[in-house]
Amino acid sequence: MSSRNWLEHGIEGVFLRVLVHENRMHKGKPVYDWLLQEAQRLGIHGGSAYRGIAGYGRHGVLHEAHFFELAGDLPVEVRFVCAEAEACKLLDAVEAAQLSLFYVIGPTRYGVTGVDKADWSKAMQSKG
DSSP: OOOOOHHHHSEEEEEEEEEEETTOEETTEEHHHHHHHHHHHTTOSOOEEEEOSEEEOTTOOEEEOOTTOSSOOOEEEEEEEEOHHHHHHHHHHHHHTTOOOEEEEEEEEEOOTTSOGGGHHHHHSOOO
16 A cells, blocks of 8 residues: 655645634624634634633733633634635734734645545535
8 A cells, every 4th residue: 555645645724823712702702703603704614613721821811720610711722724815814804803812823734635635625515
């Protein structure tokens, strides 16, 4: 069995991470939820939100999860792997919404296993 050349099989893009507090709201919904919906509206193929167990931000206040805590102020990291232009459109939308959010963006290489590169668009279409 021969192995694919995974670097050639993948394409270049960016890994965009946006960090927010879980209880921060925008237009009546959590900011992490707004980000995911906005990214979907812009055509970004996927995104995920991850809740942290502890963290502190630019103001230096430490937030930690406690057993009896129902709704806290823990960090949530929203992640997207996409084309650079898509990430820029999402950040433009964040600014247009007048949100001040910390983000990290860096180069990455990504792909889809199990299909030829030419068939990725079919593999990434929603199954619904």
